[in-house]
Amino acid sequence: MDYEPLGLATDLVILTVRDGRLQVLLIRRGIPPYQGRWALPGGFVRPDEDLETTARRELAEETGLSAERIHLEQVATYGAPDRDPRGRVVSVAYLALVPDLPAPTAGSDAASAGWVDVTDVLEDSGRLAFDHHRILTDAVERARAKLEYSPLATAFCPPEFTISELRGVYEAVWGIPLDPRNFHRKVTKTPDFVAPVGTTTTRDGGRPAQLFHRGTATTLHPPMTRGT
Incomplete structure (x- = not known):
């Protein structure tokens, strides 16, 4: 039996929180297929x-x-037979969650690159090339789930952050408002989630707020449930 040649690729979902919103790094394809469409880097x-x-x-x-x-x-891993019009291509998708990165510069086969609000992209299932809407959907849900049971939210923060800044990450990724007092209590009561630095800042506005850094925990017990 003859088998169709198989291509192997990778796609990347790079998420960050910018201006209080969850954003994804996208490129606008400069070559066919899907020339001119937004896509994930890969x-x-x-x-x-x-x-x-x-x-x-x-x-x-x-x-x-x-x-x-x-x-x-x-x-x-994504391997639907018709996911790439060039032929049979299997792609392994990667997720990264990072603090605010600088503006990207397009290169290679990308006509442009930029940060785009995740909500806007997910609302339009036909906006992205290939099956990248499905990949992004899966990756965002993975990120949202990981924030429940791991200290991953601190990866979106500077090395020293306030509880308010950390809450802003949760609100941006989960897409829901959180009660400030309940959130503060739960974060500070979760063993080794965060640790006080010993200094304060006024960058949140208002009264000085205590600064924290990531603690030693690798999992959160109890977890941070959505709607906390």
Whole structure:
């Protein structure tokens, strides 16, 4: 039996919180297929590369952003027969959650690159090329779930942050408002979630707010449930 040649690729969902909103890094494709459409950064795996090396290379080539210090984790593998009009292509999707990054610069086969509000993208299922709407949907849900049971939200914050700033991350990622007092109580009562720095700041406005840094916990007990 003859088998159709199989291509292997990676796609990246890079999420950040900018101006209080969850945003995703997208490129506008400069070549067919889907020329002119928004898409996730990504590309084909070279013979001498492993998957993560490809993901990091493509991020740098298509957006000009360095991926050296970005933690990537696999979300899922996508292999529907018709997901790529060029032929049979299986893609491994990676997720990264990072603090506010600079504006990207398009390169390689990208006509442009930029940060786009996740809500706007997810509301239009036909906005992204290939099956990238499904990949983004899966990755955002993974991020939302991870905020419940891990200290991942601190990855969106500066090294020293206020509880209000941390709450802003949860509200942006979950897409819901949270009660400030209940959130403060739950965060500070969760063992090793955050630790006080010993100084305060007025950058939130109003009275000085205590600064914290990430604690030593790798999982949260009890978890931070949505609607906290």
